[in-house]
Amino acid sequence: MPGENQLNIQRSSNRVMNLGHFLTQSANRLKDSPALIRGDHSVSFGELNRRVNSACRALQGLGIGKGDRILVQSRNSFAMFETMFAAFRLGAVWVPVNFRLLEDEVAFIAEHSGAKVLVYDPVFKSHRDAAKKQGELEHVISLGEADAGELAWNELVVEDVVYEECAVDHNDPCWFFFTSGTTGRPKAAVLTHGQMGFVITNYLADLFPGLGPSDASLIVAPLSHGAGIHQIAQVARGVVSVFLDGERFDTEQVFALIERHKITNAFTVPTILKTMADSEAVDRYDHSSLRHLIYAGSPTYRVDQQKALEKLGPCIVQYFGLGEVTGNITVLPSYLHHIDDEMQGHIGSCGYARSAMQVEIQDAEGARMPIGETGEICVIGPAVFSGYYDNPQANEKAFRNGWFRTGDRGHMDEQGFVYITGRESDMYISGGSNIYPREIEEKIMQHPQVRECAIVGMPDPKWGEVGALALVAESDLDLDEFTAWMASKIASYKLPRRVELFEQLPTSGYGKVTKILVREAILARDE
Numbered sequence: 184m185p186g187e188n189q190l191n192i193q194r195s196s197n198r199v200m201n202l203g204h205f206l207t208q209s210a211n212r213l214k215d216s217p218a219l220i221r222g223d224h225s226v227s228f229g230e231l232n233r234r235v236n237s238a239c240r241a242l243q244g245l246g247i248g249k250g251d252r253i254l255v256q257s258r259n260s261f262a263m264f265e266t267m268f269a270a271f272r273l274g275a276v277w278v279p280v281n282f283r284l285l286e287d288e289v290a291f292i293a294e295h296s297g298a299k300v301l302v303y304d305p306v307f308k309s310h311r312d313a314a315k316k317q318g319e320l321e322h323v324i325s326l327g328e329a330d331a332g333e334l335a336w337n338e339l340v341v342e343d344v345v346y347e348e349c350a351v352d353h354n355d356p357c358w359f360f361f362t363s364g365t366t367g368r369p370k371a372a373v374l375t376h377g378q379m380g381f382v383i384t385n386y387l388a389d390l391f392p393g394l395g396p397s398d399a400s401l402i403v404a405p406l407s408h409g410a411g412i413h414q415i416a417q418v419a420r421g422v423v424s425v426f427l428d429g430e431r432f433d434t435e436q437v438f439a440l441i442e443r444h445k446i447t448n449a450f451t452v453p454t455i456l457k458t459m460a461d462s463e464a465v466d467r468y469d470h471s472s473l474r475h476l477i478y479a480g481s482p483t484y485r486v487d488q489q490k491a492l493e494k495l496g497p498c499i500v501q502y503f504g505l506g507e508v509t510g511n512i513t514v515l516p517s518y519l520h521h522i523d524d525e526m527q528g529h530i531g532s533c534g535y536a537r538s539a540m541q542v543e544i545q546d547a548e549g550a551r552m553p554i555g556e557t558g559e560i561c562v563i564g565p566a567v568f569s570g571y572y573d574n575p576q577a578n579e580k581a582f583r584n585g586w587f588r589t590g591d592r593g594h595m596d597e598q599g600f601v602y603i604t605g606r607e608s609d610m611y612i613s614g615g616s617n618i619y620p621r622e623i624e625e626k627i628m629q630h631p632q633v634r635e636c637a638i639v640g641m642p643d644p645k646w647g648e649v650g651a652l653a654l655v656a657e658s659d660l661d662l663d664e665f666t667a668w669m670a671s672k673i674a675s676y677k678l679p680r681r682v683e684l685f686e687q688l689p690t691s692g693y694g695k696v697t698k699i700l701v702r703e704a705i706l707a708r709d710e
Contacts, residue, residue, distance in 0.1 A: 199377040201348035202357050203272030205419040206232055213396055213421040219261050220444065221426040226261060228421065231268075236346040238269040241339035245322055247300055249274035249349050252359065254298035254314065256289055256307050258282045258430055259406050262326045262336050266302050267411065268418075271357050271376075274349030278359045278371075279407035286313040288369070293318030296359055296371060296572070302326065302336065353377025359572060360408070360506045371572040372507045379415075381539070381565040382509045386416040389514045389537050390500055391448050391475040396421040399472075401440055401449040403432060409479065412509055413450035422448075434462035438470060445472040452480035452695060453487065456499070460491040461634075473498040475517065479510060481695045484628040485530060492522040503533035503603065504566075505589055507581070511537045511566030512589070513601050531625065532600040540564035544595050549583045557594045557604055557619075561586040592619065609698050611640020611648040616676055618650060620698075623679070626672045630665065632657040635688050638679055639702040652679035653688055653701045660684075683708060 209218070210232035218228040226234075247253070253270045255278065257263040263279075270277035278296045280289055286309050293301065293314035301320050303311045305327035314320065322334065329335040351357075358374040374382075387394055400417045402424055404410040414424050425444050428436060437459065440446065451459070456478045459465060476495060479502045491499050500517050504510035515534030521527040536542045544552040545561045552558040567587045571577040581588055592610065593603040605621040612618070620638035627636045635655035640648040656665075662682060669678060689700040 197353040197377070199351060199353045200380055201271060201274070201351050202376050202379050202383075202415070203235070203268050203348045205383070205415060206235060206268050206272075207348070209418055209421040216396060216421060217423045218418070219264060219424055219426065221261065222428050224261075225423075231265070233343055234340040235265055235268045235272060236344050237340040237342045238265060238336070239272050239346040240342060240344045242269060242273060242275075242300070245300075245334075247273060247275060247322075249351075250276065250356070251300070252276045252278050252296045252298040253300045253302060254293055254296060254318075254320075255279045255302045255407075256282060256310050256314070257302065257304040257326055258306070259402055259410075259426055260304070260326065261426075263304075263406055264414070264424075265336075265340070267406070267415075272346065272348045274351055274355065276356045276359055278361075279411065280361060281405055281407050282307065283405075284310075286310050290314050290317035292361060292369060292371075293320065295368075300324065351376040354569060356569070356572075360509070360568070362506055370574055370577055373569040373572050374509060375569055378565060378568065379412075379509070382412065382511060383416050383419050385511050385538055385540075385566060386412070387420065389516070390477055390502065391416070394420045394422060394448070398422045398447040398474075399425060399444045401425050401427075401437070401444070401446045403427065403437065403449055403451055403455060408506065409452075409510060410450045413477065417448075432458070434459055435464045438462070438464045438468035441470045441473065442468040446470075447472055448475040448477065449473075450477045450479075453478050453483040454481075454690060454696065456483070456491050457487045457635075460487070460494040465494045470495060475500050477502065479504060484625055485524075486628045488520065489522050492520055497521075501533055502537070503591075503601065504537075507568045507587060508540075508562055508564075508566050508589075509568070511540055511564065512542060512560070512562050513537060529596070529598075529600045532596075532602050534601065535599045536562075536601075537564075537566070540566060542595070542599075542601055543586065544593065544601075545583075545586070545588075549586070552594070554597050555594055557592055559607065560589045560591045560593045560601065560603070562589065563587065606698070609639075611650070613640070613643075613648050613650070614646045614676060618648075618677055620650065623650070623673055623677055627652070627654075627669065629672075630656075630668060632660045632665075635696070637688055637696055637698065637701045639698050639705065641681065641702070641705070643680070649681070650677070650679035651681040651683065651702075651705050653683050653685055653705060655685050655687055681705075 210228040214229035217225045218231045219226045289310045290313035294317045300322045302324045324334045326336045356373045359371040361369040476498045501515040504512040513534035544558040604619045637653045638650045641651045643649040688696045
C-alpha cells in the first residue's frame with residue numbers, strides 16, 4: 184500500500200475533449216437554431232455541423248489528419264468559420280493569418296508553419312501564389328471558384344456524413360496563433376486542445392457569465408485572432424454569431440445590426456470601442472440589448488472609457504491578455520466600470536487576475552516586486568500556451584522559472600488590481616531617466632480637444648532620446664496654448680519635445696495603434 188502522502192496514479196494518456204466537440208454538443212441541443220447570420224442568409228447549428236463533418240471526411244480523403252497544418256488566408260466568412268472547426272475535429276492545426284498581411288508575410292507563415300494545405304479567399308490570389316512558391320503545400324483549396332489544379336471548398340461539403348472527432352491529448356496542438364510581428368518576424372504560439380478547453384471555460388466564467396442560446400454575438404474583428412476565440416465560446420453555448428454585411432467597419436451598420444438582432448456581446452479593440460462611442464449613430468439605434476461589450480488588445484484611456492459608458496451604458500468589459508495567454512491575464516468586469524471617478528475605483532487598472540490564473544510583477548532577475556512598484560507583468564496558469572513553434576530562442580526568452588514574461592510593464596495594488604505602464608519596448612531613456620509614455624498619454628487625453636495621441640522615443644544628440652507626440656486633435660487646436668497646457672500637467676523632463684499632428688494614428692492589421700508604426704510615421708516626415 185502506498186503511504187498516506189503518496190499517489191499511485193497511472194495514466195496511459197492525458198486525453199481531453201476535442202475542441203470541435205463544442206459544435207457537436209450545440210448541434211445536438213439546438214439543431215434548428217441559427218448559428219451564423221450574414222444579411223438575410225443564415226445557417227443553423229445542425230447545418231453547420233453537417234458541413235464541418237463533410238469537410239472533415241473530404242480532407243481526410245486527401246490525406247489530411249492529426250497534426251497537419253491548414254493555412255487559412257481569408258476575410259471573415261461562413262466558410263472560414265467552417266475551416267476552424269474542421270481543423271479542430273480532424274486533430275489538425277488551424278493556421279489562420281490576418282487577411283491584411285502582405286504576400287511575403289503570408290509566404291513566410293506558409294513556410295514556417297509547415298502547412299500542408301492552403302485554404303484561401305479568391306481575392307487573395309497573389310498571396311496564394313506567394314505561399315505556393317515558398318511553402319511545401321500539397322493541396323490548395325479556394326473558398327470561391329477554384330482555378331486549375333485546385334479544389335473548391337463548397338465541393339468538399341456536399342455529403343451528409345457522421346464524423347467522430349479525432350482523439351486528442353491535452354498537449355495536442357489545435358491552433359498556431361501567429362503574433363503580429365511588431366518586433367520582428369511573426370512567431371507561432373502553439374495553442375492546444377486542453378489549454379483551449381480551459382480558455383473557453385474561463386471566457387464563459389469571467390467575460391460573459393450566464394451566456395446562453397437567447398444571446399447574440401456580433402463579429403467586428405478578424406476571426407484569425409481574438410474574435411475567433413470569442414466566437415468559439417459562443418458556439419459552446421449555442422449563441423448565434425452575426426457577421427457584418429461588408430468588409431468595412433461601418434458604425435451605422437453596426438448599430439443597425441445590434442438593434443435588429445438584439446446583440447448582447449461582441450469582441451472589440453479600444454479603437455473600435457472609441458469609434459462606436461464617438462459615432463452619431465449611437466443615438467439613432469436601440470443598443471439596450473448590449474450586456475458584454477468586450478474590449479482588449481491595447482490600453483484604453485480613461486476619457487475614452489467614460490465616453491463609452493456615457494454612450495453605450497454599463498456594458499463594457501475590459502481584459503488584458505496576449506495571444507500567448509489567449510487573452511487570459513486580467514478582467515475588469517462591467518460592474519467595476521463607472522463613469523464617475525469617485526465611484527470607479529482602481530482608475531487606470533486593467534482588472535484583476537482571471538480565474539485560475541496568477542499574475543506577478545517581477546524585477547529583471549525574476550523576483551516579485553513590492554506592491555506599487557513597477558516591473559514586468561508575468562503570469563502562470565492553464566491558459567498559458569505551450570511555447571513558440573520551432574523557436575527555442577524565443578521560448579527561452581519568454582519563460583523564466585515557469586512564468587510567462589509578457590514584456591509589458593506595470594504595477595499591482597494591495598487588492599491585486601493590475602495597472603499597465605506600457606510595453607518594455609515603449610520605454611525610452613531621456614537624460615538618464617526612464618520615461619514610460621502611458622502615464623503621459625493619459626494626461627494628454629484629458630485635454631478637451633484631443634481625440635487620440637501616442638508618444639514614442641526619438642534619438643536626440645543632447646538627451647539621448649526625447650518624446651515625440653503624434654496627435655489627433657480638433658482642427659481649431661492652438662498648439663502654443665496646448666504646449667503651455669501640457670507644461671502645467673506634466674513634469675518638464677517628461678514633456679514631449681516634438682508634436683506632430685495627424686488626421687488619424689496608424690494602426691496594425693489588428694486595429695491596434697502600435698508604437699513602431701507611429702515612430703515610422705513620424706520618421707517619414709523627416710525624409
